[in-house]
Amino acid sequence: MFATPKNDEINPSIFMLITVPILFGMMFSDFGHGTILFISAHVLGLSVFWKIMGFMSIYFGILFN
Numbered sequence: 001m002f003a004t005p006k007n008d009e010i011n012p013s014i015f016m017l018i019t020v021p022i023l024f025g026m027m028f029s030d031f032g033h034g035t036i037l038f039i040s041a042h043v044l045g046l047s048v049f050w051k052i053m054g055f056m057s058i059y060f061g062i063l064f065n
Helices: 013-027 031-044 048-064
Strands: none
Touching: 013 048, 031 048
16 A cells, blocks of 8 residues: 555656645645745755745635635
8 A cells, every 4th residue: 555656557646746735725825824935945945845835825825815
């Protein structure tokens, strides 16, 4: 169940890379906290994944609020 995918199986990390930031942005939809997350990810030099999660939080914060 937790093994790495074999050569003939689909790698689920591509789907997770797309869906996790979107679902995180819907769950954590706040403009202020998303801005703090985005700026701190940029200043600390974290991966692009954290910046995307901050951006999605900002986007859904504007959309929902």
